[in-house]
Amino acid sequence: xxxxxxxxxxxxxxxxxxxxxxxxxxxxPDPLIGRHGAIGSSVPRVDGPRKVKxxxxxxxxxxxxxxxxxALVYSTIARGHIATLETDAAQAAPxxxxxxxxRNAPRxxxxxxxxxxxxxxxxxxxxxMQDDAIHWNGEPIAVILAETQExxxxxxxxxxxxxxxxxxxxxxEYAAAHAHRPDNVLGEPAVIEIGNxxxxxxxxxxxxxxxxxxxxxxxxxxxxxxxTVWWEADGQLIVHxxxxxxxxxxxxxxxxxxxxxxxxxxxxxFVGGGFGGKALWNHQILAIxxxxxxxxxxxxxxxxxxxxxxxxxxxxxxQRVALGARADGTLSALIHTGIAxxxxxxxxxxxxSFPARHLYAAGSFKLEQKVxxxxxxxxTFMRAPGESVGTFALESxxxxxxxxxxxxxIELRRRIEPAKDPTSDHPFSSRHLLDAYARGAExxxxxxxxPTPRARREGEWLIGMGVATATYPYYRMPGGxxxxxxxxxxxxxxxxxxxxxxxxxxxxxxxxxxxxxGLPLTHVTFAYGDTALPPxxxxxxxxxxxxxxxxxxxxxxxxxxxxxxxxGNASPLAxxxxxxxxxxxxxxGHRALADRFESYVSILSRANRDQVxxxxxxxxxxxxxxxxxxxxxxxxxEVRVNAVTGETRVSRFLGAFDTGRIVNPRTAASQFRGGxxxxxxxxxxxxxxxxxxxxxxxxxxxxxxHVPVHLDVPEIDVIWTDTPDPRAPLGAHGIGEIGIxxxxxxxxxxxxxxTGRRIRDLxxxxxxxxxxx
Amino acid sequence: xxxxxxxxxxxxxxxxxxxxxxxxxxxxELHGTKKGCDQGACGACTxxxxxxxxxxxxxxxxxxxxxxxxxxxxxxRDGTLHPLQQAFxxxxxxQCGYCTPGQICSAIGMAAEIARGVPSAVTPDLxxxxxxxxxxxxxxxxxxxxCRCGAHNGIIDAITExxxxxxxx
Ligand code: FES
Ligand code: FES
Numbered sequence: 033x034x035x036x037x038x039x040x041x042x043x044x045x046x047x048x049x050x051x052x053x054x055x056x057x058x059x060x061p062d063p064l065i066g067r068h069g070a071i072g073s074s075v076p077r078v079d080g081p082r083k084v085k086x087x088x089x090x091x092x093x094x095x096x097x098x099x100x101x102x103a104l105v106y107s108t109i110a111r112g113h114i115a116t117l118e119t120d121a122a123q124a125a126p127x128x129x130x131x132x133x134x135r136n137a138p139r140x141x142x143x144x145x146x147x148x149x150x151x152x153x154x155x156x157x158x159x160x161m162q163d164d165a166i167h168w169n170g171e172p173i174a175v176i177l178a179e180t181q182e183x184x185x186x187x188x189x190x191x192x193x194x195x196x197x198x199x200x201x202x203x204x205e206y207a208a209a210h211a212h213r214p215d216n217v218l219g220e221p222a223v224i225e226i227g228n229x230x231x232x233x234x235x236x237x238x239x240x241x242x243x244x245x246x247x248x249x250x251x252x253x254x255x256x257x258x259x260t261v262w263w264e265a266d267g268q269l270i271v272h273x274x275x276x277x278x279x280x281x282x283x284x285x286x287x288x289x290x291x292x293x294x295x296x297x298x299x300x301x302f303v304g305g306g307f308g309g310k311a312l313w314n315h316q317i318l319a320i321x322x323x324x325x326x327x328x329x330x331x332x333x334x335x336x337x338x339x340x341x342x343x344x345x346x347x348x349x350x351q352r353v354a355l356g357a358r359a360d361g362t363l364s365a366l367i368h369t370g371i372a373x374x375x376x377x378x379x380x381x382x383x384x385s386f387p388a389r390h391l392y393a394a395g396s397f398k399l400e401q402k403v404x405x406x407x408x409x410x411x412t413f414m415r416a417p418g419e420s421v422g423t424f425a426l427e428s429x430x431x432x433x434x435x436x437x438x439x440x441x442i443e444l445r446r447r448i449e450p451a452k453d454p455t456s457d458h459p460f461s462s463r464h465l466l467d468a469y470a471r472g473a474e475x476x477x478x479x480x481x482x483p484t485p486r487a488r489r490e491g492e493w494l495i496g497m498g499v500a501t502a503t504y505p506y507y508r509m510p511g512g513x514x515x516x517x518x519x520x521x522x523x524x525x526x527x528x529x530x531x532x533x534x535x536x537x538x539x540x541x542x543x544x545x546x547x548x549x550g551l552p553l554t555h556v557t558f559a560y561g562d563t564a565l566p567p568x569x570x571x572x573x574x575x576x577x578x579x580x581x582x583x584x585x586x587x588x589x590x591x592x593x594x595x596x597x598x599x600g601n602a603s604p605l606a607x608x609x610x611x612x613x614x615x616x617x618x619x620x621g622h623r624a625l626a627d628r629f630e631s632y633v634s635i636l637s638r639a640n641r642d643q644v645x646x647x648x649x650x651x652x653x654x655x656x657x658x659x660x661x662x663x664x665x666x667x668x669x670e671v672r673v674n675a676v677t678g679e680t681r682v683s684r685f686l687g688a689f690d691t692g693r694i695v696n697p698r699t700a701a702s703q704f705r706g707g708x709x710x711x712x713x714x715x716x717x718x719x720x721x722x723x724x725x726x727x728x729x730x731x732x733x734x735x736x737x738h739v740p741v742h743l744d745v746p747e748i749d750v751i752w753t754d755t756p757d758p759r760a761p762l763g764a765h766g767i768g769e770i771g772i773x774x775x776x777x778x779x780x781x782x783x784x785x786x787t788g789r790r791i792r793d794l795x796x797x798x799x800x801x802x803x804x805x
Numbered sequence: 806x807x808x809x810x811x812x813x814x815x816x817x818x819x820x821x822x823x824x825x826x827x828x829x830x831x832x833x834e835l836h837g838t839k840k841g842c843d844q845g846a847c848g849a850c851t852x853x854x855x856x857x858x859x860x861x862x863x864x865x866x867x868x869x870x871x872x873x874x875x876x877x878x879x880x881x882r883d884g885t886l887h888p889l890q891q892a893f894x895x896x897x898x899x900q901c902g903y904c905t906p907g908q909i910c911s912a913i914g915m916a917a918e919i920a921r922g923v924p925s926a927v928t929p930d931l932x933x934x935x936x937x938x939x940x941x942x943x944x945x946x947x948x949x950x951x952c953r954c955g956a957h958n959g960i961i962d963a964i965t966e967x968x969x970x971x972x973x974x
Binding site for chain 1: 820822823827830831834836837838839840841842843844845846847849876877878880881886890891893894895897899900901902903904905906909927940941943944945947948949950951952953954955956957958959960961
């Protein structure tokens with residue numbers, strides 16, 4: 033099966049490789065790339081006023097008549113069976129409407145797990161509350177519905193349960209000893225070997241060979257996961273969800289409940305932070321099941337502890353990076369291998385080896401990922417899954433090698449800059465990493481850094497600088513469809529079931545559409561967040577900007593054709609072909625002849641139409657088969673480490689990015705900064721503590737899971753090359769994830785420069801630096 | 806019991822276990838005040854009680870009988886945004902917007918604390934009569950309000966703008 037698929041994919045790739053460039057998406061650069069308009073301007077967020085007034089409705093805030101409130105009871109063992117389960121007291125408690133356990137839950141098919149089908153969105157393939165088996169510590173074992181949240185929460189404390197425990201896999205070391213290669217890593221091979229890297233390493237003039245550890249992390253969005261659900265009288269299911277995968281959730285729920293997709297409507301206009309975590313977990317499925325049993329609307333708003341029990345985060349990894357270098361600083365061997373913890377029921381191997389596949393030239397490569405099966409809540413994608421922790425290991429190792437060779441770490445990267453993609457041989461569509469380094473170094477004052485550790489001290493504080501490469505792939509998701517409706521008043525509304533979790537999606541798409549149709553910003557709106565609209569693609573892989581823009585382009589072309597059909601002989605456009613036309617100045621015109629122009633208002637009025645609508649699907653993202661398409665950045669960090677306490681403070685930070693054209697400098701700066709700040713947490717303070725004896729998460733609260741707070745965050749400088757990628761719609765890359773990549777290494781490298789201590793085990797907490805005096 | 810919310814007195818009958826936050830969100834449908842943890846750890850639920858910032862998730866509604874509560878919904882006047890709300894937009898002091906009402910209410914309460922001369926852990930001179938709203942002061946005093954989107958710089962920029970124009974006025 034896999035072999036057939038692989039073979040088919042190979043044939044496809046060869047065909048695309050041979051195809052003339054102009055046949056492919058991106059083969060001719062997007063005409064908007066060179067034009068100046070709304071794109072590139074710092075437009076304020078279109079949803080800003082509603083958010084600052086507290087008027088933006090989130091999933092737990094949707095009203096419903098006759099609402100019930102859900103509370104969940106969670107297992108306290110990692111593996112085994114429920115032996116006894118007493119629910120009478122809970123059932124009898126005031127206000128209780130329903131107690132649901134595996135005994136009375138409706139029969140539901142297991143969720144289709146993400147990657148098992150292009151439409152699948154399940155975080156895990158485990159059946160939900162269908163029998164007495166327990167698969168992780170924290171799995172829901174009962175749902176209480178009551179008239180108020182207080183009553184539900186109280187009744188949940190009255191459920192009594194005992195278990196027959198079975199041996200669980202909760203030790204990473206043990207599971208790692210039995211680690212195995214997954215079939216693939218997000219569709220890419222789990223192992224890539226070019227030449228004999230181990231042999232080249234053994235013979236190398238300079239070498240380093242290190243092991244790095246990264247812990248579990250939690251998304252910790254400030255909005256806890258929540259859904260408000262009900263069944264309409266006609267069997268229609270309504271789900272107000274906080275999700276970054278509307279259509280995938282709908283398809284997957286249809287499978288679980290045996291419904292047609294059209295019978296389900298999911299709405300999610302505002303999401304209080306996602307970062308990969310707002311997916312389809314048990315709580316929505318249980319709320320829908322409980323609503324079916326009770327016949328009443330259900331609001332399931334997870335407690336903060338519940339978020340940690342029911343939804344997984346980034347998994348833990350152990351990575352080896354070994355670099356062999358020749359005397360001139362070029363690499364003869366690049367080895368990046370390792371193991372990530374995963375469950376047996378999901379497909380999320382934390383692709384930490386991806387950066388090494390594309391970043392640097394080397395004479396030989398050995399890149400391999402394995403997974404260790406652990407009984408835990410399914411881990412999932414979290415901001416730059418793989419790249420965030422993979423760049424920590426790789427970019428720390430590069431720094432170690434540079435130090436070893438007495439080379440400036442930026443100079444070392446200059447010497448290993450590849451001319452084409454080192455593992456696929458594809459040409460880069462757009463790569464200006466060294467330009468980003470040069471600009472960043474200049475602005476940050478990199479030349480002031482002493483290559484010798486511990487060279488700067490102010491009283492108790494040791495001061496150091498570090499640098500690291502940021503990288504993240506360009507993705508454009510297939511399957512998105514946009515509908516543009518143009519009214520007689522000359523207003524356009526774009527509709528697509530896409531997602532706005534704070535990235536600025538709606539704002540930048542209004543900008544892009546305004547330029548695409550030649551309209552002012554005030555004449556464009558963007559409708560999203562509702563499966564009643566044409567299907568969108570997931571908000572993942574930093575892909576939405578390109579995915580939506582490609583669909584809008586396709587719909588825009590259809591719209592032009594539809595309009596040309598409407599124009600009569602009296603129109604200045606009469607007789608023109610779509611190829612002659614550009615959208616400009618609120619209408620259509622000949623690309624060269626200024627007087628051959630008619631406004632949209634005039635075209636529609638003349639044709640006596642109130643509106644014209646066009647809908648089209650984006651072409652398949654074949655550009656990535658022909659080109660290596662990635663974003664890059666250079667992360668510069670200055671830290672102050674207290675020689676007495678080991679406390680690390682980040683005093684300065686600068687990110688210089690090469691991510692194609694920037695659509696909106698204001699929201700882009702926020703995206704970059706947001707990623708960097710999450711990276712500071714990854715580097716210094718965050719860790720989901722997993723008790724290896726019991727499989728229980730021990731710090732399931734925001735008091736004990738330490739995200740960076742205001743005082744931890746310095747003013748963060750962000751700059752960009754703004755060089756368009758000619759192969760990408762708008763010339764732009766998504767930028768939601770690249771900001772976090774490289775930050776862990778930039779901080780660790782700065783800590784080394786300050787203290788002379790290499791910390792290869794995140795997070796860099798005080799205890800690891802004690803005695804730095 | 807009687808309680809004043811955004812200037813309007815109201816009579817409410819409650820389960821005494823109800824938090825002030827749940828009174829606002831679930832009983833009065835004032836969803837502007839957010840629930841991020843219900844444990845006093847995130848600041849999303851910050852409201853002003855007689856002008857002082859409190860965490861409404863850590864407050865039982867019955868404790869506030871007879872008191873005057875201001876929430877984010879009460880800040881705009883006659884359709885004009887409160888200057889701090891406008892400053893949040895101007896400085897892009899939010900992304901998802903979920904922590905935003907808490908940040909804004911907290912900042913208003915905090916500015917009053919600075920004006921009253923209440924020192925913080927980073928105030929250089931504890932006995933000083935006037936405390937300057939430096940970035941460090943603001944960052945320290947706002948650290949109880951978490952933001953996971955990473956809008957910290959914009960938030961402090963927005964508050965700085967308000968604190969400095971107010972100080973100048
Ligand atoms: S909800 Fe009150 S502090 Fe988090
Ligand atoms: S804006 Fe999203 S948590 Fe602050």
